[in-house]
Amino acid sequence: MRISNLLPDGTVRLGTRRSSTTVALDIGPDAIVVLQSSGTERARVRRAIVHPLPVGLVVDGEVVNADELAVELRALFTEHKLPHDVRVGLAHPRLMVRMVELPASLSGNDLDSAVRHLAGDLLPVALDQLVVDYRCIGKAPEGSGPRQQRVLMAAARVDGIERLTRALAGAHLRAERIQLSGLAMLEALEHPPMGGDAILYVQAGALTNVVIAEGGEPLLVRAASIGSESIAAGLAERTGITHEEARGHIAAMGVSPAQGSSDLTPELEEAVSQQVREGLRRVIAEIQSSRGFYSARPDARPIGGVVLTGAMTTWPGVSEMLRDELNVPVLPAGRDRWPDLGTVSVPPERLDVAVGLALASDSERPDLRPARAGASHRQIEAAPNARVAQVLSGAAALVAVAVVYLVIVSNQVSSGKERIAQIGTQLVQTEQQAADLKPYADFKQATIDRRSAVTTVATARFNWDRALHELSQVSPGEVWLTSAKGTLSSTTAVGATASGSTLRGALPGPALELDGCSKVERDVPKYMDRLFSMSGVSDVGFSRAERPEKDSTTTTASPTTCGGTDQTTSFSLVTYFKQSPALAALNAPAAPVVTPNAAVAAASSTTPPAAGTAPANQTAATGAGAPK
């Protein structure tokens, strides 16, 4: 059975404790009941859904197949687009709920520790295998001893809780809390004043939840495995029908079906009736057992009435049988706070636990979620202004981070300034040391410069001794020099005389200006050719070659000077040497470059043509070589 919209128009006030959407889950052996409510000041029921479960996923209220249950939950929540924060009801026979009395002076962590150790004493399970929580439900009646407080303690095994939470996690659900179904039922129903008597609450559904409350405070909470599911299982086993068919038959027939209103065979009807009666007797036995347990308390009050609810109470004849067997006045289940359920065919008895979960306050206990999640949740709930505190803390943390950053930057500035001062000190010391040692560097540099200068000058010098030596080697036998002049450049003055020949200025490098005589005129060109064989000679300039005319009296080089005969010829030559770049650098600025031939032309223009150049066949070789 599935109710897609239990409350179609339903803006229903369920309480003022919730400020956001709440989804309550009552997971029973036969079905999952979902109730979605929302609202800030006024709670509204948006949706109520009953989702049947296959047999075997939840047995006796405990999750057995978490994976399959997760699949069912996921399909349910995906289909209806339900929020994933849920409250879950929990009830099964292995759940231990005890009302204990502890010293009223205990509170806080001391009370927590006392309850946990008490649970360990009552259950043969290690403490770390238990999920324990409790609710203080008031002071115990005054006795002879110290003042006591009543504590309703609930404990469940971790493995069972973990299967439930694993199923929820598999469906991507987050459990806001896991509450006892019996207490949720108590929360959903009203508590009529009974003049000091206790009220017995019985929810006979797939399981049987029994709660005995005094003034609305639960003093006994029990869950028995007997219920509609065990009855259906027994009927299916007895008659051979399916479990689902058995569920339908027992819900339709109950204890005393109307004659002729059923299509079942008389045998099946009899089996159904007998199975339901047997089941009810076991339910009543559980109830009586709980009454007896409660009545054993020294401060127990008489049971003034019973509130019957649960799916089984809707079966024909079940309520009457329970009333007769329990021998206690039956009180109507107070659901005045509930919304108007309208024409919904599903009895409201099926929604007691879900509505109770929705109505419960945020701080409702006991909460049987695993310790870590529960503790953090309780921490949040402990402070009503937790969110405000969180925001304040966040803002303070941001400001703190900004201040810390400011401090870090300030420290960087300070350390940087210290570093600058430190470097400054080191710099002064280093520069002082450098200043002390600088004369050594200057001395070294001066020495290097001195050596470089000496090397440069020495390298650039012209090799005069080689030139003169080779000059003495190249003259033919009938040629001799009367004078010679060597200069590094045309501007060089030797002694008090500058260069006397214009031909000398034709090339800028070193040159030898030669004046000499030849006994045979044709030896002069021969001499010029041999001058080229000297090292470094680049050119030989010819200035003049004269042989004295017989009648002439105006010769520039007389035979007397040459000391020869009339055939003796005097000549003037200039031998140019190549100029090395180093020497050119030393002699800079260099003289303008003029080719020797051009210079010869210039010289010829200043020399009488007739006397300037004698024909080669008119020369005579009569002289000797260089001066010996």
Place this chain on the structure above:
Amino acid sequence: MISSASPHQRTILFTLLGGAAIIALLWVFAISPKRSESAEVRDNVAAQEQRLQDAHTQLAAYETARKEYPRQLAALKRLDKAVPARGEISTLLRQLQHRATASDSVLRLAALKPGAAAAAPAGALAPTAATTPGATPGPGGLSTLPFTFNYTGKYFDLVKVLKAARKSVSVRASHLTINGRLVTIEGLTFARPKLDNSLIQATVSGTAYIAAAPVAPAPAATTTQGGS
């Protein structure tokens, strides 16, 4: 919107606004100026560290120079033989004649004339020995001392004299050999006055070089001068 919010929501909103305002004020008036100052300090630190590193490098070079000082001093003494601090041309000529073994020839100093030195190249050091009469600034921080001497003797003895002048300081494969004064022959002229006589008369213009000794470092301030 704010009026419809719950007190808690208003508190949260005001807390967030207040926190943002505080952080903004911190940023504008404290953090941002500090960040600028920090960046400036960082740059200054980098510059100072670079200066310090340069100073250390320079100091290391100076230390090396100090360790090399004895070697440099010896080198300078050798150079001082070629480039002394004083002229002493006459002594130079006697040395040349002697070195050339030109015993029958005569070398006589004719003149010391300033202003005939080679031009100093660009970047040359300032002259350090210009106090000698006739000396002028020359190449490489040297001072030039032009001179002229007259020679009377055999032709090949003149060649020997010139060779001795050249060989006094020679460079071969970047190796500087110093045996005497550095002399440059600028020019020469010679003639045979009598045809029946093999002796020649020559006039040779040369340049000798002088230089002042560098200033010796204080710890070794005894002397750096060799004999000149």
